Amino acid sequence: MWxxxxxxxxxxxxxxxxxxxxxxxxxxxxxAIHYNGxxxxxxxxxxxxxxxxxxVQRHGxxxxxxxxxxxxxxxxxxxGSALIALLFAFPxxxxxxxxxxxxxPHRFGHFVSFFVELLAGxxxxxxxxxxxxxxxxxxxxxxxxxxxxxxxxxxxxxRPIGSGYGLLTSSLVLCLMIVPFITATLRDAxxxxxxxxxxxGISLGATRFEVATRILLPGQKTALAxxxxxxxxxxxxxxxxxxxxxxNALNYLPHNIYSPISTMAAFIVAQLDSALADPTGMAVxxxxxxxxxxxxxxxxxxxxxxxxxxxxxxxxx
Amino acid sequence: MSKLRIHPxxxxxxxxxxxxxxxxxxxxxxxxxxxxxxxxxxxxLLYPLFNLWVPIYxxxxxxxxxxxxxxxxxxxxxxxxxxxVQLGASDAYLSPALQRLHPGxxxxxxxxxxxxxNYNLPGLNDRPLHLSGSVLAAIYAGQIRYWNAPAxxxxxxxxxxxxxxxxxxxxxxxxxxxxxxxxxxxxxxxAWMMTTGYGTTVxxxxxxxxxxxxxxxxxxxxxATNPYAIAYIGVSYRSAILKDHLGQAxxxxxxxxxxxxxxSTVEAAVASRxxxxxPDQSIxxxxxxxxxxxxxxxxxxxxxxxxxASRHMAQAVRQxxxxxxAPTGGNAPSFLNRxxxxxxxxxxxxxxxxxxxxxx
Numbered sequence: 001m002w003x004x005x006x007x008x009x010x011x012x013x014x015x016x017x018x019x020x021x022x023x024x025x026x027x028x029x030x031x032a033i034h035y036n037g038x039x040x041x042x043x044x045x046x047x048x049x050x051x052x053x054x055x056v057q058r059h060g061x062x063x064x065x066x067x068x069x070x071x072x073x074x075x076x077x078x079x080g081s082a083l084i085a086l087l088f089a090f091p092x093x094x095x096x097x098x099x100x101x102x103x104x105p106h107r108f109g110h111f112v113s114f115f116v117e118l119l120a121g122x123x124x125x126x127x128x129x130x131x132x133x134x135x136x137x138x139x140x141x142x143x144x145x146x147x148x149x150x151x152x153x154x155x156x157x158x159r160p161i162g163s164g165y166g167l168l169t170s171s172l173v174l175c176l177m178i179v180p181f182i183t184a185t186l187r188d189a190x191x192x193x194x195x196x197x198x199x200x201g202i203s204l205g206a207t208r209f210e211v212a213t214r215i216l217l218p219g220q221k222t223a224l225a226x227x228x229x230x231x232x233x234x235x236x237x238x239x240x241x242x243x244x245x246x247x248n249a250l251n252y253l254p255h256n257i258y259s260p261i262s263t264m265a266a267f268i269v270a271q272l273d274s275a276l277a278d279p280t281g282m283a284v285x286x287x288x289x290x291x292x293x294x295x296x297x298x299x300x301x302x303x304x305x306x307x308x309x310x311x312x313x314x315x316x317x
Numbered sequence: 318m319s320k321l322r323i324h325p326x327x328x329x330x331x332x333x334x335x336x337x338x339x340x341x342x343x344x345x346x347x348x349x350x351x352x353x354x355x356x357x358x359x360x361x362l363l364y365p366l367f368n369l370w371v372p373i374y375x376x377x378x379x380x381x382x383x384x385x386x387x388x389x390x391x392x393x394x395x396x397x398x399x400x401x402v403q404l405g406a407s408d409a410y411l412s413p414a415l416q417r418l419h420p421g422x423x424x425x426x427x428x429x430x431x432x433x434x435n436y437n438l439p440g441l442n443d444r445p446l447h448l449s450g451s452v453l454a455a456i457y458a459g460q461i462r463y464w465n466a467p468a469x470x471x472x473x474x475x476x477x478x479x480x481x482x483x484x485x486x487x488x489x490x491x492x493x494x495x496x497x498x499x500x501x502x503x504x505x506x507x508a509w510m511m512t513t514g515y516g517t518t519v520x521x522x523x524x525x526x527x528x529x530x531x532x533x534x535x536x537x538x539x540x541a542t543n544p545y546a547i548a549y550i551g552v553s554y555r556s557a558i559l560k561d562h563l564g565q566a567x568x569x570x571x572x573x574x575x576x577x578x579x580x581s582t583v584e585a586a587v588a589s590r591x592x593x594x595x596p597d598q599s600i601x602x603x604x605x606x607x608x609x610x611x612x613x614x615x616x617x618x619x620x621x622x623x624x625x626a627s628r629h630m631a632q633a634v635r636q637x638x639x640x641x642x643a644p645t646g647g648n649a650p651s652f653l654n655r656x657x658x659x660x661x662x663x664x665x666x667x668x669x670x671x672x673x674x675x676x677x
Binding site: 051055137140162248269 | 518
């Protein structure tokens with residue numbers, strides 16, 4: 001009996017911690033949610049107010065004069081960078097997984113897989129450093145000018161190309177960070193499929209490509225959707241690497257793909273120190289409101305993933 | 318001889334115990350009965366100086382251990398008020414609202430820092446550019462967009478400036494550097510004061526080509542890799558600026574003269590502004606009057622609670638701070654020159670001592 005209770009305790013611990021964090025965040029952020037209202041989502045102003053003036057009363061809360069918090073630019077930066085990263089990472093991850101499970105001898109596949117998994121384990125600050133020292137100068141001097149000239153007729157891809165810090169750079173760094181997730185998950189799923197399926201396909205005269213795309217992949221739709229959403233979730237919450245290469249735009253939306261952005265997670269880190277000096281505490285509470293929103297977005301992402309997986313499962317059956 | 322045998326299930330725990338024993342042997346218990354452990358956290362600008370101080374100070378003061386952390390001025394203030402650390406380090410003095418909220422909180426100047434305005438103009442980095450507060454404000458507000466704008470040309474007759482977009486770099490994290498830079502813009506340009514003002518974080522106007530960088534190292538890196546950029550950087554990073562062959566501007570002071578950042582211009586600014594320091598030492602030294610005064614300098618503060626956890630702790634904090642501001646102690650040129658700081662003037666030392674004496 002005690003054993004069962006112990007297990008129940010351990011099993012409940014994880015959801016309880018999650019619930020505890022969520023409840024704490026909402027309670028802590030409540031004055032900010034009340035003060036900022038819905039404008040929080042639709043406005044592009046983050047202004048902690050004049051810290052050297054006297055606090056004033058507004059909307060029933062004590063704030064520094066001029067304090068106004070709106071994070072539309074953060075929501076746009078977060079979703080934009082994660083979506084573009086996924087756009088690159090999906091075909092890359094899919095291709096790499098197919099290659100590793102179908103196209104190469106097992107021993108070589110194992111060898112390369114080891115490096116893919118290693119890539120997943122690299123701390124994000126290393127990606128950020130590499131992004132600053134190598135990727136940004138390289139992109140801004142050699143890649144972006146060419147890209148802007150080639151696509152001068154596409155609105156979001158034209159000049160100005162800026163300094164290299166920005167949306168596309170963040171997306172590329174994020175892409176490298178999430179490709180291993182997609183590759184590793186999908187490769188395992190593909191490997192788990194029986195050899196008979198492959199043999200049957202080839203005996204019917206299908207090429208290797210056809211076996212992979214017509215027989216193996218359709219059976220792994222769920223794994224593919226799951227891996228993609230997992231990767232998307234990781235891209236949404238990534239902090240350090242994005243903080244280092246995003247250009248940390250404040251209070252404006254990206255005007256093209258090279259433009260500086262800022263993401264919700266990175267912004268919390270960047271602004272916490274200043275916010276701590278706010279005597280009214282509203283700045284820190286507004287940062288907590290961003291955290292609540294980030295939590296909600298990840299819950300929605302996860303929810304969509306589950307829904308998608310459920311739908312695909314029904315469809316296959 | 319029989320071999321020592323350990324049951325396979327016990328091997329890992331046994332190894333862990335051995336490792337722990339090894340660690341304990343490496344860190345022997347302090348020989349002194351009472352070791353006082355002080356923690357300093359905050360300003361990343363003061364951090365290198367504290368790291369120069371600590372080994373020398375602890376060598377001559379056995380029984381004191383000091384941990385230093387570079388977290389940012391806001392964190393320094395917050396952790397000192399929450400009694401998590403004994404010494405908070407801040408580039409900015411406490412705001413009136415914070416002082417009212419925490420009546421027993423002292424800001425005690427330890428040294429004087431200054432700030433450079435640097436640029437990366439290919440071919441022109443060895444020629445000192447002349448810039449004024451109002452031109453810098455217009456650049457950071459996006460009203461002056463190109464290097465060869467008439468306002469910049471007028472300050473620099475004889476220089477051929479390129480027709481290239483200016484990339485203004487600012488700190489994206491909360492920073493004392495932003496605080497003093499925006500004070501220079503605010504005090505010299507009423508329009509900037511009205512629209513943006515000053516603070517450790519400000520709501521920067523959106524400018525095409527602007528870059529937000531994290532920390533002084535991030536500022537140097539962003540400037541070095543982006544030709545035609547401009548940035549404000551703490552004086553401790555002067556060697557990095559010289560190494561990367563970046564330009565350093567002469568700034569227009571309150572008297573209307575363009576001055577470079579040297580020992581004598583910083584001293585001139587200190588001499589003109591320090592006598593006005595109030596007893597609680599909350600004062601901005603930015604944009605000081607005087608023909609030779611360098612316009613962007615500031616006190617580096619220790620944020621300390623008057624009432625410490627114990628008598629011994631209070632005594633240790635007083636002793637350390639008294640040593641830090643002494644011209645023969647922490648304010649000796651051997652320390653300050655290495656980070657580019659200037660010593661406190663005599664009057665400020667006296668005022669700081671009076672504040673330190675309040676710690677109990």
